[in-house]
Amino acid sequence: MNEDKITLAHGSGGISTRNLIKDIFYRHFNNQKLIDGLDSAVFEAQSGRFAFTTDSFVVKPIFFSGGDIGKLAVCGTVNDLAVAGAKPLYLSCGLIIEEGFPIGALDRIAESMARTADASGVKIITGDTKVVEKGCADGIFINTSGVGILDKSYVTKKIMPGDDIIVTGTIAEHGTAISRDRYGLKVDGSFMSDCAPINHIIKALHGYMESIKLMKDPTRGGIATALNEIAEHAGKSIHIFEENIPIRKEVQALNELLGIDPLYLACEGRAVIVADKAESTEILARIRVLDDGKEAQIIGCVEDAENTNVYIENFFGGKRILASLEGNMLPRIC
Template identity: 55%
Template sequence: MDNVIKLSHGDGGKHTEELIKNIFYKYFNNDLLVKGQDATIFQAANNKLAFTTDSFVVKPVFFSGGNIGKLAVCGTINDLIVSGASPLYLSAGFIIEEGFSLENLNKIVKSMSETCLESGVSIITGDTKVVEKGKVDGIFINTSGIGIVLERYKQKPIKEGDKIIVTGNIGDHGTTIAIERYDIKVKDKIKSDCASLYPFTEIIKDNYDSIKIMRDPTRGGLATVLHEFSNLCELGIHLMEEDIPIDRGVIAVNELLGFDPLYMACEGRMVIVVEASEAENILKKIQEFNGGKNAKIIGEFIKESRNTIFIENYFGGKRILPPLEGNMLPRIC
């Protein structure tokens, strides 16, 4: 590891993993932390609880489909949801630059309130700090969340033949941030998928027995989540390119910028590993919900090519999908 922090240490890929293992796990080492889950699950009295925290530094603060406040609430709720928990309460910490618009702060906090209301959660504690102009870029927000783990959900070992479902188009959020940050003129109306995954809980909770693991593909996108899964079970992954739902406009913008949408952040999607026998049934349930109409089964786990992910296109050509090593796009969340 280098002697200074680089932007790549925050992109969710290889360098982020090295930073966490070499410094944070070294000094904060405990059995709960080193599991590396989106939310830590622990026993408290008669309930299993899930607890998570996240900080949001997205630039620009307002973007098509959301803003830093909505993103902060959704991001924390979603980390609880994919851990099999029903979200209860959040905290919110604000670091605000001197001179930041009160009108914009009102819009941000209002969107946080509305998103909480839609997901049945409350912000019950918080903190506010104001720093001198130029010492922070407008506003940064930290949110933490706690929820009760639903009894039927338990992360289970991934096996050969298990299927992978994504609940909608990927790469929309990261691409939206790139368009607005770099003022790219596009014909298609591309907007962030920023949304709470809370509605999906009711849809799939009766199928938790058949669900192995769930993740939300934020930093590092779909590809990074799939590498996490592959390393966890030491199996390979076979993806069908034509089955991965990506908007044509998103593909075009990423080609223009030299990015790959498979590594671009999503902020309202789930990646779910399910038993093969129940995959079509679960997919159908998700597709019946408006927010999941573009959901697809995108691939499966295989014994061949352990810890390797490859994509097959419609004419049989194959390419390896490597782990994220370079810096894609900083400050997307």
């Protein structure tokens, strides 16, 4: 048996599985709830409203500029809980690993998950490891599910014409970093995924929850798709000003070169927030004082048209409909 590679025995549920779990996951995720765990982990909670979410991660490549599949898997679920208005508490980690996968890489991924979980204040308390034969998966796939407790002061509210739309930072950086890394594009400049937990940003807005109507994290499908989902949810149209959308010059330029519209590329550390106009500039200011909120912008507002289109207006006043993503932009972005 090759000690440095994952074998089918690591997925058998027997001694090899137990040793792998102890050597890698107990060591990195080190917390009593996980270690106590027989078939389920146990946690205590006060009565309240809970958020529950799941996400599987199949990103390619698994190590990319600014992150890796482990960091992404923790951020993705933490952020889904955070934009639901929940304080993320506990995560699960379900792995599907291809036979022959290097154990060293698994260790780095687990270490990255542990570091990201620490940074976002969550604990990974339950897990599962399956192994499939060589050729039956592509390296490693990770599912994280998460449980959080809802902030009592936040509920989704009726979105009204005039409500402002805020993006908490520069867009399309995850999608662009993945394209660059996957296709080995030789271009100058820094292309890093924005992959990061955003729960602290939303926590910083605690005092403004009365004015926040809805939050979303614009992952697959980018902000174009997130805005369309918001328009559909609200039953209202949305008007966006292209020049207000924060995007780094290098990201814009590379995507022009590739013929990709960055509005459809995933962010993995941003939120789109619909806020009452009366407090939107204060909310924006509160985000901008944060290290990763300096580039936040109000990018447009909700309008009272008879449809649920998203309109985007360019610098010259030209207006077009920004549709939801049709077909496929870039597979395996997350």
